Amino acid sequence: MLHYLARRIVSTLPILLGVALVFFLVFNLVGGSERFLYNILPPKGRTPETINQYREAYGLDRPVIVQFLDTVGDMVTFDFGRSESTRQKVSYLIARYVPASAALAVPAFAVEIALALALAMLCARTRGRWPDRLVGVLSVAGMSLPMLALVIIGQRFLAFEAGLFPISGWTRGLGAVRYLALPWLLWVTVTVGYDVRFFRTALVEEQGKEYVRAALAKGMPRRLVMRRHVLRNALVPILTYVVIQVPFLLTGSMLLERFFSIPGIGELLVQAILSYDLPVMKATVTFYTLFFIGFSVVTDLLYAAVDPRVRLG
Amino acid sequence: MTGERDPARPPGGGAPTGAVPRPAAPAATGDARRPLPARPAGLAAALAAEAPVLDVRNLAAWYFTDEGTVKAVDGVGFKIGKGKTLGLVGESGCGKTATGLAVLGLLPPPGRVVRGEAVLGRRDLLRMPEQDLAAMRGRDVSMIFQEPMSALDPLMTTGAQIAECLEMHTDLDRRQRAEKAVELLASVGVPEPALRAKAWPHELSGGMRQRVVIAMALACDPKVVIADEPTTALDVTVQAQILDLIEDTQERTGMGVVLVTHDLAAVAQAADEVAVMYAGVLVETGPVKDVFSRPAHPYTKALLGSIPVVGQADRQLVTIPGRVPNLARLPSGCRFADRCPLAEGACRVAEPDFIDVGAGRKVRCILATGRAAR
Numbered sequence: 182m183l184h185y186l187a188r189r190i191v192s193t194l195p196i197l198l199g200v201a202l203v204f205f206l207v208f209n210l211v212g213g214s215e216r217f218l219y220n221i222l223p224p225k226g227r228t229p230e231t232i233n234q235y236r237e238a239y240g241l242d243r244p245v246i247v248q249f250l251d252t253v254g255d256m257v258t259f260d261f262g263r264s265e266s267t268r269q270k271v272s273y274l275i276a277r278y279v280p281a282s283a284a285l286a287v288p289a290f291a292v293e294i295a296l297a298l299a300l301a302m303l304c305a306r307t308r309g310r311w312p313d314r315l316v317g318v319l320s321v322a323g324m325s326l327p328m329l330a331l332v333i334i335g336q337r338f339l340a341f342e343a344g345l346f347p348i349s350g351w352t353r354g355l356g357a358v359r360y361l362a363l364p365w366l367l368w369v370t371v372t373v374g375y376d377v378r379f380f381r382t383a384l385v386e387e388q389g390k391e392y393v394r395a396a397l398a399k400g401m402p403r404r405l406v407m408r409r410h411v412l413r414n415a416l417v418p419i420l421t422y423v424v425i426q427v428p429f430l431l432t433g434s435m436l437l438e439r440f441f442s443i444p445g446i447g448e449l450l451v452q453a454i455l456s457y458d459l460p461v462m463k464a465t466v467t468f469y470t471l472f473f474i475g476f477s478v479v480t481d482l483l484y485a486a487v488d489p490r491v492r493l494g
Numbered sequence: 495m496t497g498e499r500d501p502a503r504p505p506g507g508g509a510p511t512g513a514v515p516r517p518a519a520p521a522a523t524g525d526a527r528r529p530l531p532a533r534p535a536g537l538a539a540a541l542a543a544e545a546p547v548l549d550v551r552n553l554a555a556w557y558f559t560d561e562g563t564v565k566a567v568d569g570v571g572f573k574i575g576k577g578k579t580l581g582l583v584g585e586s587g588c589g590k591t592a593t594g595l596a597v598l599g600l601l602p603p604p605g606r607v608v609r610g611e612a613v614l615g616r617r618d619l620l621r622m623p624e625q626d627l628a629a630m631r632g633r634d635v636s637m638i639f640q641e642p643m644s645a646l647d648p649l650m651t652t653g654a655q656i657a658e659c660l661e662m663h664t665d666l667d668r669r670q671r672a673e674k675a676v677e678l679l680a681s682v683g684v685p686e687p688a689l690r691a692k693a694w695p696h697e698l699s700g701g702m703r704q705r706v707v708i709a710m711a712l713a714c715d716p717k718v719v720i721a722d723e724p725t726t727a728l729d730v731t732v733q734a735q736i737l738d739l740i741e742d743t744q745e746r747t748g749m750g751v752v753l754v755t756h757d758l759a760a761v762a763q764a765a766d767e768v769a770v771m772y773a774g775v776l777v778e779t780g781p782v783k784d785v786f787s788r789p790a791h792p793y794t795k796a797l798l799g800s801i802p803v804v805g806q807a808d809r810q811l812v813t814i815p816g817r818v819p820n821l822a823r824l825p826s827g828c829r830f831a832d833r834c835p836l837a838e839g840a841c842r843v844a845e846p847d848f849i850d851v852g853a854g855r856k857v858r859c860i861l862a863t864g865r866a867a868r
Binding site for chain 1: 595598600602603624625628629630631632633636637639640641644645646647648649650658659662663694696707710711713714
């Protein structure tokens, strides 16, 4: 177990190196450093002299390989300096933007997973009959609606015309729930369909296994077999699937954060990209990478905890 | 013999009678009613011994698929006496397993029992609310499954899986159930049972797992056990041990066993009666020794002819040409006619009746019964 963790931590380094390489290549291919220099200077100050001055100050005149290693160094030490747009420390910015993202993603995700599991159980129990079919049709309908269309419909009809929610905005503290309600609703609507279908498949597959029949042959009522054997076994694939999704919550919420002016980490990244704010871009990319790696480790650990056949090492 | 109270049976739903072995078959009368064998000590004991523990009559279980109705079981009947074993044999896909599952009410959809009875202790399992049937499963009738790996929940220790059966049917508390599970493991010959009770299924060998499956099925001393290919997935050396184990338990508890298998050697070793199944119906039933030494149905003959015999290397094994007919589109006459070496015109006209040919035997073949009647 410790051996496994140690190996996973060591293997993070080459992954970070790869991410840094891709990031660096893309950034330079689109002329990122020139745009960066152009953006940080006020229009009147953009003379070749000042640009060169800044180029030297940011080390962008050094050989590409040195710049690359510098980026890697930033990532490993998680020290990115200050944001070019706000002059705040990048680590401070990240810490300030994460809570809003979490407030959007965590409750929406939790409700959605619970709802999906309940609906999938219903489907599995009534397989082929009307409740199963109804949920199936609704799931496909939900999956077919693009998030963007739902955002527009929601803001126009539910927020603007019906006045059920504020159109967008943010406040610190518990008051944020008012602003989060509509994005939560949209989130659950768009994602629950996929999960219902996946969970249902996992449950139905387990239901067909011989040990389910054996449990019934022991005299156990179907409901109990469902809970004690089918659900527990289906939980193995479901857990993996759910935990592996967690990092994508951040990317998934980018659109919602943007449309509803929620000051989350996605919003921070989008702003950084738009303003070619190099330190913030580096920091958010690193943050995402570590988040992904961290959760894949968590997936493995949970997997081993649930299934006695899995050994980590 | 259990034939003394022989209700009018629907055609095609014949039953191999004979819960008690008859040392010498009485003269055939061409009728199911025959004199009873000499009774042991008390009349009550004799009656108890003779009443079948499970009486399946005219059972039909069909699968209603999009491609049509698959008549997997189409009028099957048999009786099992206390402490007796019936071997239900036939090729893969002939409806053996469906028969077993139907009796337990565990046919997977779109399968459904369409007619018949399965009487156990005066109650018909096939016409019982699911709740009542669940209460009888495991306690009165249980099943041993074919694949010992897949019949065990991989996420539960073996002891806990055995204890579940006790949880359903006894008042024992958690601790007592765990102790009883260890005892059961010991009784099916699992070494170090206390240790094995805490083991996960994947930590045990195939033979050991099958013993766990058996312990699970026998936990509550059922009156009847349907053993669905209990030895098929096992090594040959382990097969005999498992059959012995089932037999030993039978002697101890007096349970009746339906041994569903395609392994004729297993039937010869373990069964008292044999019922040969073909394409959803029984084609021949009777005491194992008689049927195997003098098979009457061409299908039984072919099955027996397809087994290699040690020391007869030069003997040509008989293969049965063709395949089991599509159970959704059965021929109009005898189901075996297309593969039968003896088939003649009359065979394809109407399905032959299941006729009693005496000595506790029944055959579904106009050629065989014609000869026997002569």
